[in-house]
Amino acid sequence: MHPTRDSARRTGTQSVTGKQADRPAPIEFYRQPGVQVTSESFTVAGRRFPVTELTQLKTARGPHDPLTVRAVVVTGGVLVAIGIAFGYTGEFYRLTAATYLALGAAAFLPVVLAFLGHRLRPPTHELWGRYRGEMILLFSSDQERQFGQLTRALRRAQEVARFGGVAEPVVTSSQPWEPPAR
DSSP states (O other): OOTTSOSSOOTTEEEOTTSSOEEEOOOEEEEETTEEEESSEEEETTEEEEGGGEEEEEEEEOOOOHHHHHHHHHHHHHHHHHHHHHHHHTOGGGOOHHHHHHHHHHHHHHHHHHHHHHHHSOOOEEEEEEETTEEEEEEEESOHHHHHHHHHHHHHHHHHHHTTSOOSOOOOOSSOOOOOOO
16 A cells, blocks of 8 residues: 555445455446446346457347248238239239229238338347457347447446546546637
8 A cells, every 4th residue: 555545445446355455446337127337347137248348339220020020921922822813814804993902902911011010029229249259249129218228338338447447537627628818
């Protein structure tokens, strides 16, 4: 311990095991059930990643819901089969106006299914990153707000780790800066 320093422990610090040196306590940026972001680590579903070992963070959208994709493909396939069947019979000129309206509505059905599937079951938001040389999926959520908060918190944690634990800029003067008078 340095002789000019106060020997009392500062609040908000913790002792490094087995040493007298103090380091600042980790700053918590985000906490929800199963997810925590501090200035030292990112923990999700019980898996802990040191913030300093995460690089190349990227966001992406996951695949569309399989149920939506299947519904659109099956509906489209049925409509193509109906079209082929009517084409071989050559009976298009004998159909009534109501039949043409029903076929038009049926052709519009895959578009409606795709729209509803995208609105009710949107693709997930994914956070990817390189951890120990391997690109892995770190976090996935279908809630845009939660995903945005977590991503911003993780980027702030990386900045704090990069600047040696300084969470806010160091103030060198108590007076605010003013432009020089002319």
